[in-house]
Amino acid sequence: MIKLATYISTTPLILYRNDASCCWRFIQYQVPLGGGADYTHLSRQGRAASISALGGTQSMGRFSFREPPKVKGLPKSYSVSADGSPSMLTATQLGRQELYKEVPFAAVFGLQRSVRDMSMAFAMSAAELDVMDQKDLTDEERSNRMSRSSLMILDELEFDANVVTMPLVFAVLIAGLSQFLVGYVLTKFLVFFGISPFFGKESRSSSLIPHFVLALTFRYNTGVMNAPSSVVFPGHSTLAWSLAVSSFAVGGPFGALVGGRMADSRGRRGALLIDTWLFLVGGILQTCAPDMMTIIVARFIIGFASGFSSVVVPVLLGEFACHRLLGADRADIIALSHTFCCIM
Amino acid sequence: MLYHVGELAPPTLRGLLGTITQFGLVVGILAADLVAFPFATESGWRYLFAVTACIAFGQLLMSPFLLESPRWLLGRDPNSLKARYIIKRLRGLRYDHEVETEIGHFVMGAAAQQQESTSQLDVLKEMWANPKTRALLLSSLFLQMAQQFSGINAVFYYSTSFFEGV
Numbered sequence: 283m284i285k286l287a288t289y290i291s292t293t294p295l296i297l298y299r300n301d302a303s304c305c306w307r308f309i310q311y312q313v314p315l316g317g318g319a320d321y322t323h324l325s326r327q328g329r330a331a332s333i334s335a336l337g338g339t340q341s342m343g344r345f346s347f348r349e350p351p352k353v354k355g356l357p358k359s360y361s362v363s364a365d366g367s368p369s370m371l372t373a374t375q376l377g378r379q380e381l382y383k384e385v386p387f388a389a390v391f392g393l394q395r396s397v398r399d400m401s402m403a404f405a406m407s408a409a410e411l412d413v414m415d416q417k418d419l420t421d422e423e424r425s426n427r428m429s430r431s432s433l434m435i436l437d438e439l440e441f442d443a444n445v446v447t448m449p450l451v452f453a454v455l456i457a458g459l460s461q462f463l464v465g466y467v468l469t470k471f472l473v474f475f476g477i478s479p480f481f482g483k484e485s486r487s488s489s490l491i492p493h494f495v496l497a498l499t500f501r502y503n504t505g506v507m508n509a510p511s512s513v514v515f516p517g518h519s520t521l522a523w524s525l526a527v528s529s530f531a532v533g534g535p536f537g538a539l540v541g542g543r544m545a546d547s548r549g550r551r552g553a554l555l556i557d558t559w560l561f562l563v564g565g566i567l568q569t570c571a572p573d574m575m576t577i578i579v580a581r582f583i584i585g586f587a588s589g590f591s592s593v594v595v596p597v598l599l600g601e602f603a604c605h606r607l608l609g610a611d612r613a614d615i616i617a618l619s620h621t622f623c624c625i626m
Numbered sequence: 627m628l629y630h631v632g633e634l635a636p637p638t639l640r641g642l643l644g645t646i647t648q649f650g651l652v653v654g655i656l657a658a659d660l661v662a663f664p665f666a667t668e669s670g671w672r673y674l675f676a677v678t679a680c681i682a683f684g685q686l687l688m689s690p691f692l693l694e695s696p697r698w699l700l701g702r703d704p705n706s707l708k709a710r711y712i713i714k715r716l717r718g719l720r721y722d723h724e725v726e727t728e729i730g731h732f733v734m735g736a737a738a739q740q741q742e743s744t745s746q747l748d749v750l751k752e753m754w755a756n757p758k759t760r761a762l763l764l765s766s767l768f769l770q771m772a773q774q775f776s777g778i779n780a781v782f783y784y785s786t787s788f789f790e791g792v
Binding site: 516545549551554555558559600 | 699
């Protein structure tokens, strides 16, 4: 119960992070329990409201109906969702509708399990509540069941929660820097730096809501060759310049290939450090280039490093973020195909 | 990268985030061009290229703050103390049992992934076999190629040369 009480103190946070109706429902049941009041009162109130909305009456805690709702084209039965709102859909349809709201999540590999677990927890808890409503249980047993089912949901929510800590912020920043160099996207910041008006005692923020802080996105090395084409070694041939520009793209896929292997053998951090050294060497070589040939080689190295980091950085940050996401094997294919597309 | 954002973004924000990503991308190219304004001279172009090296150097200086992926460490050795330390710091946990729960999730996730992992070729074959997903596959390939053939990359790389000829 103590654990439960701690959880309930963070209830507003949970409410904020899951605007989906399922969680709201959960809160509806939670609040009276946290206050130590009779929880059945509230749930009955909800049911009474919905029954009267559908033309029914409630007597002695049992439900009887003046007449079943007659709406053409709709099934005769209806269900009452846990927050008391009536629906003409059957319970299965209601569940399916709820699932469709979440389909974008459910369709994504890695989040399927999360959605399934969550809906299972909710369904079980709802079933328990229904049983409790009807059976005559002692107060003690009732509160035991209540806390057991709530804990199950809370465990799920907890499982999903992300915590923003300083070490995390630093790690993401440093890893993100190489994305600046590549020239791809610093969107990784989306994942971690949430602005959430509710911060719990341990500054827990949600895993989903705060993913949307503005991304600072740069594409430095992609764009940097545009302007100086006439001033770098004046008199160079167009062919030499085209080679210098495109060797960046040629290096990419090789880097992506090597990067995936390195991330597995050397560790994500080790691979990222190798990558940074590559950037440094490429950058210095390009800066101190004595002729056009050196620039072409340096651009190739930078392109290689870019492909490398486009594999390593998402993997590293993804693994910081959430254990349900993917490892190197898949990310590496994705980055490879991305790079190939860019070259085409 | 976009894939990653798409995976983590809530559905209501996914469109916005995708747009912001693209927007940020061109803002980055704009930044490179803005830096080029003072430096795109016969004497100054080396500074333009030095920006890359400087950032990489700064990154190396900050590398002590970069943490190893706990998942990789656990994949090598499930009893790794280092991984436990990193998880504790990363997640801001206080108690050891919380850390152990988290590690249980990591190990479970890795096991589930090994079970689920299929080769990429099989996935492609499967997508090709189903008429519904085949249309999706083809259209996404076509869109990517059309984007490249539109010539926007030529503008990114060579617009200066184009305008010199005008």
